[in-house]
Amino acid sequence: MQIRYEKVPRHQNTSFYCYTNTGPRFLYSMHHHPECEIVIVLSGSGKCYISGRVIDYRPGDAMMFGPDLPHTFESSVSENIASRAYVIQFRKTIAGGYLWQLPELEKCSRLIEKSARGLYFADILSVSGDLWDETAQHNSSAGRLTALLGLLETLSNAASVSILPREPVLAMSKNPGRLMQVLNYVHNNSGDEVSVEAAAAMAGMSVSGFCKFFKRQLGRPFNDYLIETRIESACEMLMKTSEPVINVCFASGFNNLSNFNRQFIKRRGMPPNRYRTAGKRK
Known part of the structure; x- marks a missing residue:
């Protein structure tokens, strides 16, 4: 079973990529990419494999993966319901990485650092859904970026966050441990x-x-x-x-x-x- 490198699409006039992933069920090979990724589950449940760990997810939950953290999803076969999720992918080096050095974004910066191990948020949709809508659909580029930062801050304040244990982290590098x-x-x-x-x-x-x-x-x-x-x-x-x-x-x-x-x-x-x-x- 290969750990596949995924090339995230790059788009003009935007420094991050967001979309709604919809299908009969999620079933992907283990993959990694240099972008941070946030997945907010709208419908369907199953298992999320993050490096060496397995967690159960259900509608309303969210996961965040740091750069090059291997992950995949497998929908439950016992449900007769389509799988649907919001997905946001962005580089940690956005704006040369200087963005996260701003004191106003200290919480966002800590969140991104923690995501290197993988983060799981239980029942987060109710407080993040509106920010997703603005991130994906705001009619100005600045508004979309502001909404993304707002979403990251909301996640950083979430009481339901779980940091996955240190042991499973499998970061891709040219000199692997x-x-x-x-x-x-x-x-x-x-x-x-x-x-x-x-x-x-x-x-x-x-x-x-x-x-x-x-x-x-x-x-x-x-x-x-x-x-x-x-x-x-x-x-x-x-x-x-x-x-x-x-x-x-x-x-x-x-x-x-x-x-x-x-x-x-x-x-x-x-x-x-x-x-x-x-x-x-x-």
Whole structure:
């Protein structure tokens, strides 16, 4: 499973990009981009994967991702409702980065710094919806920028904000740290042979030391993270291809069908065939 680089569209006469994302359901590959991103959920629920963490979302919630923080969404297959969300993407270096040095924008600056780990806002739509409308639709460019700053300040004051634990942060860089190298190894090779021995060697640790390190960093054992990554890959193949389940099983990295089915039911609450049928019926 690749962590894909997403090129955010650039538009003339605007320093940020905002749009409404609508579809039968959200199901994207894990991706990253240099822009900060705010997603406000209007309809539909499901799971948001932020680097090594998974959170449940529902209508009214919002997530904020810092630059190059890998993330994706997977809508619930049990809902017969379209997924819809407001999305805003902007560079941290907007106005050369000097904007965030203004004392009036100190709260906004702290919010952006915190978003490097990922932020989750529960039931925020009621206090952010009007500002979104102004950000997207104001008839003047200055008005749209002012509305964006107002939205950031509103989010910075939100009582319902949760800063995701430090451990899952997987920032893309040309000189990745050992945790990032290991997670890239898992995501890029999950359909093939992945071993804890190879991961430990990559991190420059003994196997026992690496297992303790990984669990301390991500709050879950290495093998559990690997299995979840393979299940995510299987879900994507089930939705996007017509490959038989047994082919999906082996392509996603499992060695036998019975173990694949058992793990899939444990983590998705239904067998692979039913997951595919439910998802394509939406």
